Amino acid sequence: DIQMTQSPSTLSTSVGDRVTITCRASQSIGSWLAWYQQKPGTAPKLLIYRASSLDSGVPSRFSGSGSGTEFTLTISSLQPDDFATYFCQQYSSYPLTFGGGTKLEIK
Amino acid sequence: QLVESGGGVVQPGRSLRLSCAASGFAFSNYGMHWVRQAPGKGLEWVATISYDGSDQYYADSVKGRFTVSRDNSSPSLYLQIDRLRPDDSAVYYCAKGIYTFGQYYFDFWGQGTLVTVSS
Helix, strand or coil, X not given: CXXXXXXXXXXXXXXXXXXXXXXXXXXXXXXXXXXXXXXCCCCCEEEEECCCEECCCCCCCEEEXXXXXXXXXXXXXXXXXXXXXXEEEECCCCCCEECCCEXXXXX | CEEEECCEEECCCCCEEEEEEECCCCHHHCCEEEEEECCCCXXXXXXXXXXXXXXXXXXXXXXXXXXXXXXXCXXXXXXXXXXXXXXXCEEEEEEEEEEECCEEEEEEECCCEEEEECC
């Protein structure tokens, strides 16, 4: 199984900050990585697929990069609506696996 | 839209059938999935069924106890859960998948249905 490790698990940030979240795969997954945003009590929402492709309607302040085993999700200027938990997911092979999540908290 | 139902409080060892009613897209063209999230925990992929129901995939943690199925005429997705265990307690989401070179990511999710396994 491919293990996905996210860091940090929690990040205290402020509106306007540039935020970077890292996701590492235990083996190469090419670019087969997605990022999701989840707010409390709601379903996850797709942000990025294929490591760097923005899903329709996602603000351009979100961006993704990386390939192989190391990936990043960057929010260029954090907005109040962005305080949430973010998960990465590999879809290189079964079982499909998620990272443990990164929670963005207000500093 | 994806609307799950069928969750509730169930005793260990009993069975449960979750449903997911789909609308607003060509259901029969897409692989569909179940993903669960234990309270306060991360996301765990549970099961996948191909667009025509011919292929199913399961997480090792549920293999042999969970069965995913679909009815493209309804259109609906199902998850039959047998021999429930306390660690099956979670919100169960159905999700629409985008198929890419053999695997899926999830471009739309339902609101989830809560399953609590407790005596």
